[in-house]
Amino acid sequence: MSQVLYISPGKREQTKAANRQAILDAARQVFGELGFETATVRDIIRRTSLSVGAFYNYYRSKEEVFAALADDGARRFKPILRAQSAKATDFESYLRAAVAAYFDFLAGERETWLAGGPGGEPLPHARNTPEILAVFEEVRRVFAGIMDRDLAGKVDLDFLTASCIAVAREIGDKMMERRPVDAEAATDFVVRLIVGGLPSLPRFEPSGADA
Amino acid sequence: MSQVLYISPGKREQTKAANRQAILDAARQVFGELGFETATVRDIIRRTSLSVGAFYNYYRSKEEVFAALADDGARRFKPILRAQSAKATDFESYLRAAVAAYFDFLAGERETWLAGGPGGEPLPHARNTPEILAVFEEVRRVFAGIMDRDLAGKVDLDFLTASCIAVAREIGDKMMERRPVDAEAATDFVVRLIVGGLPSLPRFEPSGADA
Amino acid sequence: MSQVLYISPGKREQTKAANRQAILDAARQVFGELGFETATVRDIIRRTSLSVGAFYNYYRSKEEVFAALADDGARRFKPILRAQSAKATDFESYLRAAVAAYFDFLAGERETWLAGGPGGEPLPHARNTPEILAVFEEVRRVFAGIMDRDLAGKVDLDFLTASCIAVAREIGDKMMERRPVDAEAATDFVVRLIVGGLPSLPRFEPSGADA
Amino acid sequence: MSQVLYISPGKREQTKAANRQAILDAARQVFGELGFETATVRDIIRRTSLSVGAFYNYYRSKEEVFAALADDGARRFKPILRAQSAKATDFESYLRAAVAAYFDFLAGERETWLAGGPGGEPLPHARNTPEILAVFEEVRRVFAGIMDRDLAGKVDLDFLTASCIAVAREIGDKMMERRPVDAEAATDFVVRLIVGGLPSLPRFEPSGADA
DNA sequence: AATGAATGAGTGTTCATTCAT
DNA sequence: CATGAATGAACACTCATTCAT
Numbered sequence: 001m002s003q004v005l006y007i008s009p010g011k012r013e014q015t016k017a018a019n020r021q022a023i024l025d026a027a028r029q030v031f032g033e034l035g036f037e038t039a040t041v042r043d044i045i046r047r048t049s050l051s052v053g054a055f056y057n058y059y060r061s062k063e064e065v066f067a068a069l070a071d072d073g074a075r076r077f078k079p080i081l082r083a084q085s086a087k088a089t090d091f092e093s094y095l096r097a098a099v100a101a102y103f104d105f106l107a108g109e110r111e112t113w114l115a116g117g118p119g120g121e122p123l124p125h126a127r128n129t130p131e132i133l134a135v136f137e138e139v140r141r142v143f144a145g146i147m148d149r150d151l152a153g154k155v156d157l158d159f160l161t162a163s164c165i166a167v168a169r170e171i172g173d174k175m176m177e178r179r180p181v182d183a184e185a186a187t188d189f190v191v192r193l194i195v196g197g198l199p200s201l202p203r204f205e206p207s208g209a210d211a
Numbered sequence: 212m213s214q215v216l217y218i219s220p221g222k223r224e225q226t227k228a229a230n231r232q233a234i235l236d237a238a239r240q241v242f243g244e245l246g247f248e249t250a251t252v253r254d255i256i257r258r259t260s261l262s263v264g265a266f267y268n269y270y271r272s273k274e275e276v277f278a279a280l281a282d283d284g285a286r287r288f289k290p291i292l293r294a295q296s297a298k299a300t301d302f303e304s305y306l307r308a309a310v311a312a313y314f315d316f317l318a319g320e321r322e323t324w325l326a327g328g329p330g331g332e333p334l335p336h337a338r339n340t341p342e343i344l345a346v347f348e349e350v351r352r353v354f355a356g357i358m359d360r361d362l363a364g365k366v367d368l369d370f371l372t373a374s375c376i377a378v379a380r381e382i383g384d385k386m387m388e389r390r391p392v393d394a395e396a397a398t399d400f401v402v403r404l405i406v407g408g409l410p411s412l413p414r415f416e417p418s419g420a421d422a
Numbered sequence: 423m424s425q426v427l428y429i430s431p432g433k434r435e436q437t438k439a440a441n442r443q444a445i446l447d448a449a450r451q452v453f454g455e456l457g458f459e460t461a462t463v464r465d466i467i468r469r470t471s472l473s474v475g476a477f478y479n480y481y482r483s484k485e486e487v488f489a490a491l492a493d494d495g496a497r498r499f500k501p502i503l504r505a506q507s508a509k510a511t512d513f514e515s516y517l518r519a520a521v522a523a524y525f526d527f528l529a530g531e532r533e534t535w536l537a538g539g540p541g542g543e544p545l546p547h548a549r550n551t552p553e554i555l556a557v558f559e560e561v562r563r564v565f566a567g568i569m570d571r572d573l574a575g576k577v578d579l580d581f582l583t584a585s586c587i588a589v590a591r592e593i594g595d596k597m598m599e600r601r602p603v604d605a606e607a608a609t610d611f612v613v614r615l616i617v618g619g620l621p622s623l624p625r626f627e628p629s630g631a632d633a
Numbered sequence: 634m635s636q637v638l639y640i641s642p643g644k645r646e647q648t649k650a651a652n653r654q655a656i657l658d659a660a661r662q663v664f665g666e667l668g669f670e671t672a673t674v675r676d677i678i679r680r681t682s683l684s685v686g687a688f689y690n691y692y693r694s695k696e697e698v699f700a701a702l703a704d705d706g707a708r709r710f711k712p713i714l715r716a717q718s719a720k721a722t723d724f725e726s727y728l729r730a731a732v733a734a735y736f737d738f739l740a741g742e743r744e745t746w747l748a749g750g751p752g753g754e755p756l757p758h759a760r761n762t763p764e765i766l767a768v769f770e771e772v773r774r775v776f777a778g779i780m781d782r783d784l785a786g787k788v789d790l791d792f793l794t795a796s797c798i799a800v801a802r803e804i805g806d807k808m809m810e811r812r813p814v815d816a817e818a819a820t821d822f823v824v825r826l827i828v829g830g831l832p833s834l835p836r837f838e839p840s841g842a843d844a
Numbered sequence: 845a846a847t848g849a850a851t852g853a854g855t856g857t858t859c860a861t862t863c864a865t
Numbered sequence: 866c867a868t869g870a871a872t873g874a875a876c877a878c879t880c881a882t883t884c885a886t
Binding site (some may be wrong): 589 | 670803822
């Protein structure tokens with residue numbers, strides 16, 4: 001027998017990586033536009049030069065691509081957010097750091113936004129890429145931690161966290177739809193709105209009430 | 212060979228309307244719990260005394276019930292919102308009126324919220340009843356009008372509207388998850404946050420605004 | 423509303439029952455010819471005037487038809503076998519009763535044997551209808567009980583049971599391939615062979631050996 | 634860019650034969666454990682140091698390995714059986730020789746039997762290795778010849794052959810499941826049962842036989 | 845009108861087979 | 866020759882919609 005070993009990545013490895021990425025990119029678009037349920041594996045591979053079978057060479061199931069996308073987003077965003085918030089000292093700087101990190105992440109994802117399916121209608125309100133959902137989860141955790149330390153027992157934490165996320169999410173989307181994408185201005189808007197509104201919020205005085 | 216019994220021939224029109232409503236009610240629950248894609252027509256009629264066939268006597272498709280639900284919500288909410296905001300004089304009272312109207316609407320929908328899937332977990336992000344989405348659209352229009360009159364050219368209207376909607380939506384959901392449902396407190400939270408933050412918002416003074 | 427109730431079976435019920443049976447018959451053929459794995463649901467419905475969807479109106483899965491067939495066979499055979507063997511007094515009459523019951527059952531199934539797919543090749547050695555497998559299981563149990571009582575400790579029970587089943591099975595198939603089908607002759611052959619051979623079988627003498 | 638190493642250019646032919654055999658061995662195991670349909674080509678090559686591609690270098694299809702296995706078994710068994718039965722003088726010695734040969738063949742295949750699925754239950758009716766089926770065909774032919782010579786016109790030859798095969802097959806399987814594997818005892822059981830039963834079999838004396 | 849069985853396109857997934865490297 | 870990624874037909878099963886009753 002003559003056994004042949006190919007050493008060094010070579011073209012094979014390259015295309016493998018490229019295909020993996022192509023599927024990921026297509027999946028990001030499709031999930032974003034259609035949502036997990038509506039999106040079909042065939043929708044994904046149609047945006048690709050691959051076949052159904054090839055999809056399953058790279059990911060074991062529709063769910064796995066979704067998870068891979070989410071992991072990827074969370075993994076890329078987590079260190080940025082951690083680094084930023086480590087430097088922060090009070091609530092405002094925490095908030096600003098987190099929002100700025102999130103908006104930077106979003107802006108970095110720009111290429112994805114620009115894609116726009118070949119034949120499909122780009123559904124308006126569909127920004128539910130698993131990556132983005134994962135990022136929100138991370139932000140939510142950090143925010144909760146931040147506010148717990150600084151503001152506990154004074155304002156309705158649950159409501160406040162929810163509001164921060166909601167505003168950041170919405171303004172983030174709006175920001176991405178504008179040209180040029182101005183992350184600084186958007187960050188400023190969010191932080192001023194929240195921090196400005198904070199003192200006006202109803203408080204439960206000394207005697208501890210619950211939520 | 213097949214014997215036919217007509218039971219209570221009564222007011223045809225009455226029962227027709229009742230069936231229409233029964234489907235609508237069932238659909239509201241099901242779409243709320245499962246989302247449009249996951250929900251099946253059979254899921255809907257199962258919560259009804261009707262048959263699949265009857266469903267198609269009243270609505271031409273799954274999509275049509277969804278649309279009907281949206282119309283219904285918008286129709287019921289529009290007059291309330293209009294009446295409330297007619298009495299308002301400045302931005303704060305406008306905002307408060309609109310948010311209060313929305314939260315009242317939500318609270319009135321309570322039965323729906325109480326449903327809770329038979330065997331399943333009350334899916335987290337499944338609060339997208341078409342009615343609710345329609346209400347948001349209406350709120351968005353009114354808000355835009357209000358702010359256009361009072362604040363135009365000074366703050367980023369698009370961002371501000373988006374923020375109001377986002378916060379109202381999120382806090383509305385949170386409110387509904389609490390017992391007892393306290394619409395007044397929730398309204399207060401939203402209004403204070405927004406109105407309190409308003410003065411801190413960046414303004415583009417004399418020179419022209421952008422898009 | 424006018425509610426209409428159709429009372430008495432009517433044509434609907436009739437065709438339902440007919441379809442159920444048609445699927446069962448088609449499945450018996452297909453499983454017999456192809457085996458459970460190889461047989462596809464489409465193979466089954468192709469032998470029917472129904473659609474894929476209809477199949478699932480009647481049976482929840484491919485496995486369920488298989489089970490239904492097996493249950494049916496076991497249910498029909500069990501009482502016959504029980505009745506026959508209740509009357510038996512020694513091993514020979516037991517054996518004869520059981521074999522006769524099995525061969526009668528087989529002969530009663532004749533229509534099925536005559537079917538023969540429209541376009542497909544009637545694979546030679548494929549008599550593994552779930553019904554028949556179920557019948558064998560039942561026979562095996564009864565035989566084991568019988569021999570346990572009469573012959574325990576003297577001959578290799580496991581070998582003997584296996585031999586009885588094997589011979590009955592094989593001769594049963596052969597019998598069905600002949601015209602006319604002569605159950606009595608076949609039964610006689612099996613019983614004589616086994617009962618005649620029994621005294622020659624090796625025994626483990628007084629001192630108990632194991633199997 | 635891709636570096637190619639040829640390892641041990643050695644005797645081409647030797648390794649080719651070895652690979653062929655490796656595939657055959659793996660296939661024997663896999664078909665035995667899983668059956669033809671359930672077994673996948675990947676299941677086979679996974680028990681090999683080869684790749685899917687290599688599989689198709691040696692065999693043109695999954696079916697071809699199956700056939701090759703059958704041929705192999707028949708080829709190996711045929712001479713043994715022939716030799717044994719050449720020495721036989723009457724029916725009993727013929728039968729004993731054939732059964733002994735078959736059981737020896739089976740015992741020689743022991744390694745295969747020992748395999749036992751990695752995670753799964755050793756499927757009950759999955760002893761249909763093509764080799765074994767082929768062996769049966771051969772046995773059937775020899776038996777038919779033997780009995781034709783010795784017993785023609787007196788007993789139902791077709792029934793008797795079928796019974797011999799059925800019993801040998803079944804007892805062979807049982808034998809292989811016991812420890813230690815005792816081919817002699819098993820042979821004795823089969824021969825005594827059949828030969829003992831033979832005189833009791835119904836005969837069609839003077840007048841003509843049917844088919 | 846009401847019914848619910850029938851339909852068949854569509855879904856996620858598997859697997860024998862091919863072919864560029 | 867070996868390799869293993871690519872292919873696409875096939876599978877079991879679901880579900881919106883139609884239609885005979």
